[in-house]
Amino acid sequence: MKAAVRHSAAVAALAVLASVATGAQAQVSERNIKFGYSVHETHPLGKGANKFAQLVAEKSGGKIKIKNYPSTQLGSETQMISATQGGVQDMVGVSSAPLVGLVKDFALFDLPFMFANEKEVDAVVDGPVGTRLFDKLATKGVVGLCFWENGFRHVTNNRRPITKLDDFKGIKLRTMQNPVYVDMFNTLGANSVPMAWPEVYAALETKAIDGQENPFVIVSTNKINEVQKYLSVTKHGYSPYAVMVGAKLWEKLSPAERTIFKDSCAEARDYQRKLNREEDAKTVAELKARGMLINEVPPEAVAQMKQQLKPVTDKYTREIGEDLVQQAQAEIDKVRSAMK
Template sequence: METPVKKLVSKTLLGLIAPALIACGAYAQDIKERTLKFSFVQPQDSHMGFGAKKFADLVAQKSGNKMKVRLYPNGTLGGDLQTVSALQGGTIEITTLPPSLLVGLNKEYGVFDLPFLFADFKEADAVLDGPVGKRFLEKAPQGLVGLAYWDHGFRNVSNGRKPIAKAEDFQGLKLRVVQTPLMIESFNTLGANAVPLPFTELFTAMETRAVDGQDNPIVAFETNKFHEVQKHLSTTRHVYNPLIVLVSQKAWDGLSADEKQVLSSAAVETRAEQRRASREMEQKAIANIRSKGVTVTEVSPAERARMRERVKPVIDKFTRELGEDVVKPFHMEIEKVRASK
């Protein structure tokens, strides 16, 4: 017969052990054997690949190895926009990409491409991890479910013709840009000839000189071996790109509450480590591409301010189009961070 003391000890132990068991998935009763496809356009050894692998490992751990995430890097299942369509159709379950690529489905996501919005990572993280970022996760376009934000990095311009140290240096350059109106107008206003192309076509376009250059985070420049076709990189840091982790609504609706919790918690828990790895990769990438003969031109804060002044008409135009109610909360959160520095 169990004594009151034994009952108390048993209850206490259960209280301590149960949360740990639930965290590792041992108590998650409603989890089925299933494999989910995770498609992304960057290589496996990139910051995207790092995050996807960490996420897959956590999903396996949390589900007791019942839920498996199979990774498809390098755009093998299609470019970003194709992948979004596949998620909406339910043929691919998961992806990660810059949220501004969703602008064709919800124009408000264009706010993420406003030039020179964030000055540093601290500002970006504060906005994304706060109520503003949460609101954009919750308003993912139809057919998509937003789980978390990871890091893509500040975009920088490269080209095969000349260094870009000041605003005037953009003049006449044919630059591939992300397929969004805001990015197209921004580079055209700087004097470049903006050419919208899917990422999967970019390397060939630079190799054949269909375009002179492009803009991307430095890690993407290195892991995609752009140094083979680009000899100049400039630290313009004109746009900060997070990555939004998306799940197909069709796939999501077929999951149990326990399975949804596995994916949600894995995406959020991956966030800090992915950001750390991505930003460490950026520092190493700068040294690596220099060693491969790329001229890295550091753009001064003063010249960056001049670039921002040049694209101010574009910023103002798209702020009006997006709506003050969309853009103002970003600025308010950024000002809070700046006031605390």
């Protein structure tokens, strides 16, 4: 008798679960989503976007189809943000820097030499600080799903290797269209040239500019080594990618669909970050094999650069908000204490 009761209870429980699953599935509609980003599809961001599309398809029973548009096919990062706000584009993955134009707090990631390693970054972007930043986007026409990785940024140029502060002098350096980066490199002695990414390769090739700054993988996948001789491992900044959905689309999504998007973004994030970090070491070796001259910047030179940039850090800390910077620093300090 007891066995029969247990069997009946199990059957009833399975029926409830099936009913819930069916109900959730009924909340999922047929959708075709346009997801744009700026880098090549072979970049870890592109592979992460493909993983995200795969996960969304699986979790939606094939009803939601994500079509990815890499390599600025839908425009520059700023153009894609605008298109996503307007509902012309459904999703976008962009580096944090252009988001400063929407919410000044995103300049947190541009503060010079703030992060020492990826663990510190993860603690900030995946914790309360990351949530706080995405909450600020709520009135800007986009909804943040999660942060993926772009990586630590380094300087390339055709004039000289950067081994000390004075080596920046006179270098015409492309920066993102972001005031912190413009001030940062002007303060270091370079001549900052804000420029949209699609224009950079040609500007380097024609020697209209001397250099640029980006993570290793972007240098490699965009073949910057073809038009640049020196790569100096400055690690002066870190850029996360923000994966966002247009608010107009988000408002149309059911609770089940929103869960699918959020869960898929988080799973793809873990995959994308692992891939990005594995490829960093391989990329350095490949760039050396292609003829780039790569040098580490001595710690004493980095310390001198940080000191030179203190007025920039102080200025933008005040603009961002000292409470946010302190909250981020507290998360970083926790990681540093745990690693001792």
